[in-house]
Amino acid sequence: MAVIAMSLLFAMLIGGGVSLVAQTALPEEPLWNFKILINEGLQDALVQEPRAQALFDISTLEARLQESEVLTSYGTLTDRAKEKGIENIALHAQSVEAQIGALSTRGDYLAAADIAARFQAVLVKHSSGAIDVSALLDKASTLSAETSAQAKQQ
Numbered sequence: 001m002a003v004i005a006m007s008l009l010f011a012m013l014i015g016g017g018v019s020l021v022a023q024t025a026l027p028e029e030p031l032w033n034f035k036i037l038i039n040e041g042l043q044d045a046l047v048q049e050p051r052a053q054a055l056f057d058i059s060t061l062e063a064r065l066q067e068s069e070v071l072t073s074y075g076t077l078t079d080r081a082k083e084k085g086i087e088n089i090a091l092h093a094q095s096v097e098a099q100i101g102a103l104s105t106r107g108d109y110l111a112a113a114d115i116a117a118r119f120q121a122v123l124v125k126h127s128s129g130a131i132d133v134s135a136l137l138d139k140a141s142t143l144s145a146e147t148s149a150q151a152k153q154q
Contacts, residue, residue: 026067027081036088051108054099054115058122061092065126065133072130085131093119093136100143109154113147120144 025031071077103112120140
């Protein structure tokens with residue numbers, strides 16, 4: 001029984017260590033897929049409420065934009081890494097839009113407006129980066145204006 005307990009503890013320590021190291025991985029590095037699929041996948045699965053989900057998605061989307069900027073500054077942003085980043089950004093942007101819709105549908109216009117403004121702010125902050133976010137920024141700006149108008153009518 002002690003061997004099983006020690007084995008489980010060892011596996012948790014190794015897994016936790018890998019998870020921590022993976023947090024700093026950049027696209028094309030060995031642990032980047034672990035970070036995306038395991039670390040972020042678990043976080044995503046644990047988030048249930050639309051506002052929290054949107055905040056997670058915005059944070060993750062910003063992480064992809066920052067990663068592309070870091071790789072650009074190193075001169076190592078490959079087409080493949082850029083493509084992976086764009087795909088992941090699009091996925092999280094769609095989720096943010098869905099969460100804004102969910103918040104609006106349930107009448108929580110203030111929360112929807114707050115999320116839309118945060119989404120827009122992140123995209124503005126990274127609008128001159130390696131990944132073109134102009135189309136997303138246009139969409140975020142529209143969402144921000146619409147949700148702000150709805151919130152003012154409350």
